[in-house]
Amino acid sequence: MPTTYIGIGSNLGDRVRNCSHALGLLGRIADCRLIRWSQWFFTEPVGVRDQGWYLNGVACVKTEIGGRELLTHLLEIETAMKRVRTAKWGPRIIDLDLLLYGQEIIDREEFKVPHPLMHTRRFVLVPMVQLAPKLIHPALGRTMKDLLDGLQEDGQKVIPYEAVGGLCDF
Numbered sequence: 579m580p581t582t583y584i585g586i587g588s589n590l591g592d593r594v595r596n597c598s599h600a601l602g603l604l605g606r607i608a609d610c611r612l613i614r615w616s617q618w619f620f621t622e623p624v625g626v627r628d629q630g631w632y633l634n635g636v637a638c639v640k641t642e643i644g645g646r647e648l649l650t651h652l653l654e655i656e657t658a659m660k661r662v663r664t665a666k667w668g669p670r671i672i673d674l675d676l677l678l679y680g681q682e683i684i685d686r687e688e689f690k691v692p693h694p695l696m697h698t699r700r701f702v703l704v705p706m707v708q709l710a711p712k713l714i715h716p717a718l719g720r721t722m723k724d725l726l727d728g729l730q731e732d733g734q735k736v737i738p739y740e741a742v743g744g745l746c747d748f
Contacts, residue, residue, distance in 0.1 A: 579640040580680030581613070582648065583709070585693070585702055586635050587621075587673040593633035594618065594739070596659065600672050601637055603655045609642040610651075616705030618739040624699060625667030633739065636677065636705035645679040645691055652676060677702060681716040692717055697725045700734040 584604060588596035597618060605612035615637040623629050641648055652674040659672045677693045684691040696702045697718060703726040706713070711723040718725070 579611075579642055580645075580682070582639045582641055582645075582679050583677040583706065584637045584639060584652065585673070585675035585677050585696075585705075586615075586637060587632045587675075587701070588671055589623065589630045589632040590669050590671045596672050597633050597635060600655055600659060600674060601635075603658070604637055604639060604674075607639075607641075607643075607648070607651045610648070611640045613638045613640055614709060616708045619701065619704060620737045620739060620742065621701035622733065622735040623667075624701065624734060626665065629669045632701065634701040634705065634736075636702065636709055638709055645676065645682065645684055646689055648679070649676050649689060675702075677706070678713075678716070681714075683716050698729070700726070700729055700731065700736050703729065704736045 586597050586600050601615055616635045618633050618635045621632045621634045623632060656672050656674055661670055661672050675693050676691055677696050679691045682691060692715060697715060703722060706722040707726050711721060713722050714720065715722065715725060
């Protein structure tokens, strides 16, 4: 069973509730077993700056289903949670990204694994390092910790949810 990593994020509504609900729904996908998950982090928006901060985390799942089928389930969860796709990198009630599917490299127009931008995003790498610091990125051959250590924080602040007591004005 491949070990997969799924990014979870929200910046609309009750972000903690949205992300926690999505995590619970991940655990209900047939032939998938939720193994563990990172803590939640408030994260500065990347790409489109004029929006609220995100709450992000990463889940680790073992699965017997293929990567494409898993991605379909992730999209179904987003739809069930009323995600509306408006602008690229815009605000969203929930965002689920298939970051890694075992050590596979899949490069199709509609489906790419590893996630093509994960190594450039602190909001992905901070929780990844929490879960699997020595995990090797299959395409880059570097550990998650090495990738994180090489990233600038400027414009990509990541603050543990607990550090602000769950209260923020982001």
